[in-house]
Amino acid sequence: MINFKHYSEDAFTLYKDAVERKTGHGKDGLKRIEEKVKSAYDSYDSAFGQKHVHTLLPSDLFSEEEKELLEGMFDSDNKIVRTIRKWIDANNNRTYLNRCPYCTLNAANTTEHILPKSFYEEFAVHALNLIPCCSECNSKKGDTFKDRSGNPLFLNFYYDILPKKQYLFVDLSFDGKGVVNFNYRLDNINHIDVRLFYLICRHYEKLDLLKRFKTKAISEYPEIENSLRAFWPHGNIDAFMANLKMKALLDAKSYGYNYWKVVLYLALADSNDYKAYLDGIKKRR
Structure with a gap:
């Protein structure tokens, strides 16, 4: 997940300009x-400053x-x-653009x-109430944003600062056909x-x-295994594992240690079972 810098100019001025048009x-x-x-708008800005927008x-x-x-x-x-989206694109890490x-x-x-906006029409175009999102998450999120106890259901990527410590993990397993499987989980270790x-x-x-990460990992894993072919002439699985880990650590600098692909690559690179699995593939060649 990604933190965004929020629109820093006056949101009400932006609103008034839109009315004038x-x-x-x-x-x-x-x-x-x-x-x-x-x-x-003043109430929203105050709640935003206190990181309590969900209480409005x-x-x-x-x-x-x-x-x-x-x-x-x-x-x-x-x-x-479009003005708000353009500001977000211009003021955030280019790695995150349109993600x-x-x-x-x-x-x-x-x-x-x-x-x-169906309940808070007054904030329909408040710059701090708008954030880029995919249609799938938008649909799943719906209009529910807090639980019965008043706790927020979703991170606010403007002010809920994501930790640098790892909390997302993936467990590897191998089925009866010798196919590698992935199960993502959260853990506060x-x-x-x-x-x-x-x-x-x-x-x-x-x-x-967690389910969506698993589905994505399954669909993209063949690319990882196919990249192993470059190491076959030398038969060097250790070099492949080291390369996998290096890529994960480099990607972590851009996406963080809780990016689903970084988590996957680190788990594969550190797994003796996965190394044995690759040895088995090599012997069957």
Whole structure:
């Protein structure tokens, strides 16, 4: 998963500029509620600063007609959304460009609302309430963002800083046909903050990430085994394992030690069982 730098300019100014670009009745209605929107934005900014956006309640300041106007401000291809996405792209690590922070598996082909616009129409285009996301995570996330106890279900990639210590692991196994299998799991053996770890667990569970990582690993593993062919002329499996580990450590500098592929490569490189599995392949050649 990926932390993003958040939009650092004034979100309300961005909103007002978007209203000014509108015409007709809609613009007039939005201009009339500008002070109420400013009050709502101030509340959001305060909660954001305290890392408690999930505690905000939907505003009771707006009529149903006003809510429709506010929700109608959002369109994935309108200028305000494009401006926010462009800012995020320009101010974050290029490695992360167009990658979904929720899963790191897919392209971020949608713009997700941290607080759902169907309940929080006043934040439909608040820059700090919008984040790149893939359509799969967007669909799985839905409009539910906290549990019955009020705890957030998902990481906020603007302020929930991901730990550098490893918490994602993968166990290797070999079936009766000698095929390598992968089972991802979460484990707090490195003692990261307990509240953060439980939030990570909720995030993974709601987005079905462990299963999705396994599916991705299975589909991409043949590339790893095929790359072994370059080492066959010398029969040097140790060199292959060392190369695999070096690649994992280099990738970890860009993606972190909890990136699903880094975790996979490290597990393979450090596994004596996997080395024996490769020895078996070599002997059958």
